[in-house]
Amino acid sequence: MTANVAGYLLQLLAGRWLGVAGFSEFASLLAVQLLCAVPALAMQNVVAREVVRGAGAAAVRAMQWRVAALVAVVAVVLIPVVSEVLDVGVWAAAAALGAAPALVVLSGEQGILQGGNQFRALAAVLAMAGTARVAPALLALALGGGAAGALWAGAAGIVGAAIVAGRIARSTVAQPIDDRGSEAKSVGVLPVLRAVQVQAALMALSSVDLIIVRIVLDEVDASRYSLGTIATKIAFWLPQAVGVVLYPRMAQPTHSARAIRDALSVLSLIGVVAVLGAALAAPLASLFAGEDYAPIQSMLWLFALHGAILAVLQGALLSAIAVERTALAAVTWVGLAIEITLMLTFARTIGALIGTAVSVAAVTTTIVAVTVLYTARNPRPA
Structure with missing residues (x-):
C-alpha cells in the first residue's frame, strides 16, 4: 500500500503540475514503462516458484542477470519506436525505457524473498522501492524537469532500490535457501x-x-x-x-x-x-x-x-x-x-x-x- 500510494501521489501531482495540456504525455510514458516492467514481474514470479521448488540463490541470480541484459538490449531498440508512435522526444522515450533492466534485478531479489516466505523483509523492500522511485520523480517535477526529467529521476531511484534489495535478500535468505546444489541445478x-x-x-x-x-x-x-x-x-x-x-x-x-x-x-x-x-x-x-x-x-x-x-x-x-x-x-x-x-x-x-x-x-x-x-x-x- 505504501508503494501504491506513492505511485498515485506521483500521478496526481503530475496531473496538477503538468496540466491537461501535458499530462497525457507523462501518463503514456508511464504506461510504456509499465509494459517494460513485464519481464520484471515475470522474473519475480518465476524466481519465487523456483525457490519454492528448491533452486539456490546463486542459480536464480545468474538467470536474473541474463534476463536483465536481454531486456537492456530490447529497451535500446525500442526507444526510437516509442518516440515515433507516441510523438515524444527520444530523451523522454529513453527515460521511460531506461529503468527496465534495473526493475528486472529488483524483482529478482523480491522473488527470492517471496519464495523464501520472508514477507516482512519483502514488505520493507516493496515500500522502499516505491518510495525510491517516486520521491526523486516528484522532486524533478517540482523543479520543472518535465516528464523526461521525472522519469530519469525515478529510474535512478530504482537502481538504488535494486542495490539495497540485493543486500537485504542476501542477509535475510542466506541460510533458508540451500545453495549446496545450486551449481548443479541451474535455472534457464x-x-x-x-x-x-x-x-x-x-x-x-x-x-x-x-x-x-x-x-x-x-x-x-x-x-x-x-x-x-x-x-x-x-x-x-x-x-x-x-x-x-x-x-x-x-x-x-x-x-x-x-x-x-x-x-x-x-x-x-x-x-x-x-x-x-x-x-x-x-x-x-x-x-x-x-x-x-x-x-x-x-x-x-x-x-x-x-x-x-x-x-x-x-x-x-x-x-x-x-x-x-x-x-x-x-x-x-x-x-x-x-x-x-x-x-x-x-x-x-x-x-x-x-x-x-x-x-x-x-x-x-x-x-x-x-x-x-x-x-x-x-x-x-x-
Whole structure:
C-alpha cells in the first residue's frame, strides 16, 4: 500500500503540475514503462516458484542477470519506436525505457524473498522501492524537469532500490535457501520467457487504453482520461499483496487449488469495496486534481471497476504461472486484440473508451477464471 500510494501521489501531482495540456504525455510514458516492467514481474514470479521448488540463490541470480541484459538490449531498440508512435522526444522515450533492466534485478531479489516466505523483509523492500522511485520523480517535477526529467529521476531511484534489495535478500535468505546444489541445478531463461508472455498480456490489457487515448482523443480529453485511470490503478494494484502472499502456496501441488480459490474470492471482494469507494469519493476528484478534470468524476466508478476486474484476472494468471499453465494467456491476447480493434474503430469519447475497456476485461476475466478454477479442481496427471 505504501508503494501504491506513492505511485498515485506521483500521478496526481503530475496531473496538477503538468496540466491537461501535458499530462497525457507523462501518463503514456508511464504506461510504456509499465509494459517494460513485464519481464520484471515475470522474473519475480518465476524466481519465487523456483525457490519454492528448491533452486539456490546463486542459480536464480545468474538467470536474473541474463534476463536483465536481454531486456537492456530490447529497451535500446525500442526507444526510437516509442518516440515515433507516441510523438515524444527520444530523451523522454529513453527515460521511460531506461529503468527496465534495473526493475528486472529488483524483482529478482523480491522473488527470492517471496519464495523464501520472508514477507516482512519483502514488505520493507516493496515500500522502499516505491518510495525510491517516486520521491526523486516528484522532486524533478517540482523543479520543472518535465516528464523526461521525472522519469530519469525515478529510474535512478530504482537502481538504488535494486542495490539495497540485493543486500537485504542476501542477509535475510542466506541460510533458508540451500545453495549446496545450486551449481548443479541451474535455472534457464525459458521459464521466464513463458511467464513474460502471460504478464505481457495482462499489462498490455491494463495499459493499452492509455496509449490509444492519445490517438483517438484530443489532448485535453486524453489528459482527463489518463487521470481517471488513477482509479483503475488503485483498484488494480491495491490487492496485490493477496497474490504475493498466496503465490508460494499456488506453486505447491498440495495447496494449489485452495490457494487459487482463496485468491480469486478475496480479490473479488476487495474489488467490490474499491468500486463503492470510487463512487462515494468521486466528488473529491476535482477538488484534488483541479476543475479541469470535473467532467470525469461521474465515471470514476467505471475506471475503478476496470481495475477491479483486472485484479481478478491478474490473480487467475498468477495461478497459471505457478502451475506452469501459461498457454492460458492466449485468451488474454485475444481480448487485447478485440479491445484495440473496438477502441480504434468506434471509441471517440471518454465514456466509450472506458466502457469498451470494462466490457472486454469482464469477458476475458470470466473465461480465464472459470478455466483456472476448473483445472484446479481437475489437475492434469503428473
